[in-house]
Amino acid sequence: MKIALYNAKVYVERERFVEAVLVEDRKIKAIGTNEEILATADIDEKIDCEGKTVIPGLNDSHMHIFNFGERMCQVKIGDCESIDEMIDRCKKYVEENPDSVKHGLYAQGWNQDYFTDSDRIPTRFDLDKISTEIPVVLERICGHILTTNTKTIELLGIDANSPQYPGGTFEIGEDGYPNGIFAENACNYAKNVIPKADIEQRKKMFIEASEYAAEHGITTVQSNDLGTIVFDYPEYFKFFKDIYNSGEGIIRYRHQISFETVEEFKDYIENGEFKNGKYDEDSLIQLGPLKLFKDGSLGARTALVRGGYKDDPTNNGIEWMSEEVMDEFCKVASDAGIQVATHVIGDGAVEKTIDSYEKTFGQEGNKLRHTLVHCQITDKALLERIAKLGIVVSYQPIFLDYDMHIVEKRCGKELASTSYAFKTLGDLGAKIAYGTDCPVEDCNPFPNIYSAVTRKDSKGFPEGGFYPEECVDVYTAIDAYTEGSAYMEFMEGKKGRIKPGQLADIVVLDKDIFTCDPMEIRDILPVMTMIDGKIVYKK
Structure with missing residues (x-):
């Protein structure tokens, strides 16, 4: 099957665009002018993009798609402006959905x-x-x-x-x-007091969440579901394989897997999926890293901070995992050649996790691409250390939409000024990926890109941006969301760019993200999404 997209503004790399792209057998065959691509013999489908901008498929480097599927079926409480409003919505939902809430x-x-x-x-x-x-x-x-x-x-x-x-x-x-x-x-x-959704309900939720992601230009999700949302590992490893073997899985899915104990993790290395799982190199589903949690969240004051909270001085947050246990997890993973990705938000969690990672680095450094997920509160020394050690960072710029209103109260202005340091860390040479931590935030990538580029909240505050020296340009944001996220999963040579030989994950946008007013980026939507050479969404 040959598909030609022409009359487009196709993003290739910084400040380089072409007019057309040819897709054949799941991959990008060629890029060039309209004339060059349309001259190809035996094209099965020609798609006139009418001058629209085309970018690589966006890759969410960390989320929880099962949890998002659940959220799509729940009473909506995210925009409640009072406890009473939340109570009223929930009471109404209980009254109107007695069968759904009987347990x-x-x-x-x-x-x-x-x-x-x-x-x-x-x-x-x-x-x-x-x-x-x-x-x-x-x-x-x-x-x-x-x-x-x-x-x-x-x-x-x-x-x-x-x-x-x-x-x-x-x-x-x-x-x-x-x-x-x-x-x-x-x-x-x-x-766990409330019964979880069964397999068939999970399947419906997963497919609906996947369709939503594809409609918003997400072609890959690196998702932490096993060990956080569901815990029957054999059943759910099979669940995913069945969905993708049947052709019902439309987006690329990479597992990020959590375990409660080191012994449980060892068992899956010696006897479980890490030993016996079969995943083709370019298949839509892949086995990914061990996912650990070092601390909590800034909003809940459970992130691990070194100097205590400015608005709660006796509180340093919660350390989910001791240094000894974390060291053991990292050693077992590294000995088995398994990547580690760790939830770190406070500067204390960032420092201690880097310590645990570094203990496993040999002469080849961070060859397994161990990753810091979130990495919000940092000082300059931590940023320099991350870059020097080659540690990957999975940032969620959209967190600024809320956090900019609390971080100075929680951590003080000096530390806030070196936190969410998207530009500084990139300038230091670190590898950066973008994600949303959905459903903490919606997986729609365009508000996320808007946050990285403008450092303003959804209402356009503050006027110049929150510590605007950390704003990145659109090229940088898209590259982090595509090639950067692909690097995190060892796939940078196979996807993340619209270049010959790469997998055909492509998104056509309704607005030119490179030239529009930055305030309009958050409202951009795809008009077409292609994954693995197949059109999975068309407006």
Whole structure:
């Protein structure tokens, strides 16, 4: 099958564009002028792009697509401006969907900093107004803190004298009873009270989420689902293979896999998927890195910060994983030739994770491309160390939309000025990939690119950008989202550019992202998405 896209502005590399591209047998066969490409014999389909801009398929370097699929089916609480509004929406949802919530109500998305009447975190007393008959679990947008109703606490069987969960906490209220607020790993215990979606429901959610991603120009997701959202590893490794073997999987999917213990990880190296899994080199589904968590989130004040929070000085955040356990995970991974990607947000988490990584580096340095995911709070010394060691960073520029309003309060202006350092780290020579951490943020890549280029929130604040010296240009942002994310998965020679020999992952845009007003970038949408040489979305 030969497909020619012509009469286009095809982005090849910085300041280089061509008019047309020829796709054949899943790959880009040639690029050039309209005349050169249309002169090719036996073209099966000719697509007139009508002068539109064409870029490589965008590659989300870190997200949770299962969680996003769930969110698409939940009561929407992300834009609630008060606890009362959230309660009212949930009560209405329970009344209108009795079969869906008969075993409990779960939703994710609230953010106390968006509440206009009070910025307090909701408690069990609030959620008891939704229901006292079924468990109710409402998770903060970051996924690092949640609130339950009293029924959930009763089903967990905990009280003030119960031991805390490993790697997480539940708060005790003034009345001497758990108040419903759970943080970090304790959240998983609360969420497990409500039955998870079954295989068929997961399949429907995954396909719908994949279609949404493709409609927004995402052609690859590097997704952390196993070990965070689902835990039956054999069943879900088979789940993915069945979907892709049947042809129902349309986007490229690379596993980022979490394990609770080093022993469990070792077993999967010696006896499980890392030993027995078969993945063709260019197939749509790939086995990826070990995914670890070092700390929490800035919004929940659970990110691990070295100097304590400026607005909570006795709090340094939560260290999810001890140095000893992290060192062991990294050694086992490196000995087995497996990449490691670690969630790090606070500067304390960044430093300690670099320490653990560096202990595994030999003369070849970071040959496994160990990665820092998020890497938000940094000083200049940390940035220089990251670049010197060749550690990959998966940035989520869209986090600035919210974080710019709290980071100076949390960390102080000096540290804020060297954080979210998209340009500085790139100038130092580090390898950078972009992602969204969806569903923490929507996986739509264009608001993400807008954030990197303008460093403004969705309302255009502040006028000049938040520490504007860290703004990047459009070329840099797109390259991070394509070639940079491909580098993170050892695929930079095979995808991420529109060049002969690369996989045919291509997006046609409704607006020229290179010349439009930067304020308009967030509203750009694809009119066509091609993955693996097949058109999977057309407006």
